[in-house]
Amino acid sequence: CLASCCQCAWGCLELWTPLSVTFIMYWLIYRPDHFHPRIDSAVLATLDLTNATIRYDLAVDLSFRNTRRVAIRYLDVAASIFHPTFHGVVPVDPAVAAELQREIEAGTVHIRVTVSLTLMYKVLFVRDVFFYKYDCWLWFPPPRNHTPALFPGNGGTKCWRV
Structure with missing residues (x-):
């Protein structure tokens, strides 16, 4: 009886070890991070600084690239569109206004x-959800005389995970 249990255990080990190693390697190669x-x-169409108040109007073309061969499904993007616009009047700290x-x-x-987003990642039968936050840094010449400032991002600027 003990010999048959050992043979069964060894058979299970022979079956599951290659599958487990394959799954772990697949996961490490196609990680969603x-x-x-x-x-x-x-x-940047408008940027006015008056006292400690900023009035701004910013439009951004945002793209998401999946360089892996695994499908990534978008569940939620904070801006929820890929051409988000931001505008408003915001009071700021005097030190921020001075800078x-x-x-x-x-x-x-x-x-x-x-940029805040939620990704659902699925490999074979395993499904997982990841929450990410990225900072994208832009630099502009200040808009002058009602002429919008263009972001000189040649070929796109990568956003960095926070």
Whole structure:
């Protein structure tokens, strides 16, 4: 009886070990954390700094590239469209206003766009959901005389995971 149990256990080990190793290698090769959104272009139409208030109008072309051969399904993107626009009037800290004023005078304004998204990742019969947040850094010449500033992102700018 003990010999037949050992043979059964060895048979199971011979069957499951190659499958387990194959699955782990597949997972390591096609991990979803190698997925990065990119900003292909952006336009800063308005950027006015008055006292400690910023008025802005920003449009961004956002793309998501799946360089892996595994399907990635998009469940939720915070901007929920791939050409998001941001505009509004925001009160800011006086130190932030002073830094922005220095950037405007220097001729380059730095803007951070944060992208939050949820990915569902499926490999064979295993399904998992991942939540990611990326920071995309843009730089613009300040818009002057009602002329929009264009983001000089040649070929797209990679966003970095936070």
